[in-house]
Amino acid sequence: MATVTPLFHISELAENSAKGLEVNQRKLFAVSSQGKVYLYENSCPHKGVPLEWLPDTFLDIEKQFIQCSTHGALFTIDQGLCIAGPCAGASLAPVACEIIDGQVCIRE
Template identity: 60%
Template sequence: MKFLCTGAELPDNSSRGFDLDGRKLLAVRRAGQVYVYLNRCPHRGVPLEWRPNEFLDPSASLIQCATHGALFLIESGECVAGPCAGQSLAALESREDEQGIWVEQHR
């Protein structure tokens, strides 16, 4: 497992981007739970964020691709609207402890 950040660096209903060993990742915290995905839209393979660390739609309830507006469920990464509907973001196994958030290195 590789260290991503402290728990305080990812408040509830927020997102952050990371570059971990050359892989671009995004992490979202919702209702106290952390979800980590590869930062790659399944439609065109482009990064998702609008601006650095901004991956969520205006309501902070869905992950949104800045390129085509595709919407993804935070809890599963499934695309529910847009050109890649039915596809999903690639989830990474993660855990959180008193030190912070950790993510599995290999997929």
């Protein structure tokens, strides 16, 4: 049976922002966009390095794309698909999440 693990309260993630997390030694990040929350592994498919520039800084300046700090690759927020950069066509690894009683949760 899967265990539900609460990650954070939805109020901690403003619209058009991102938040880095570590859950059971897994590095993840959440992005809020257009009223939805997307959760991904914090690893660029090109080099396997963390994506953020600074803590919780995963988005480009216009907050339209996830951007890798190493080579500037751009990923769509809703699918994690690389649309520009050295890993074009590759995707971030999504992590299924759900909101339960205001908490963003994963099932492990």
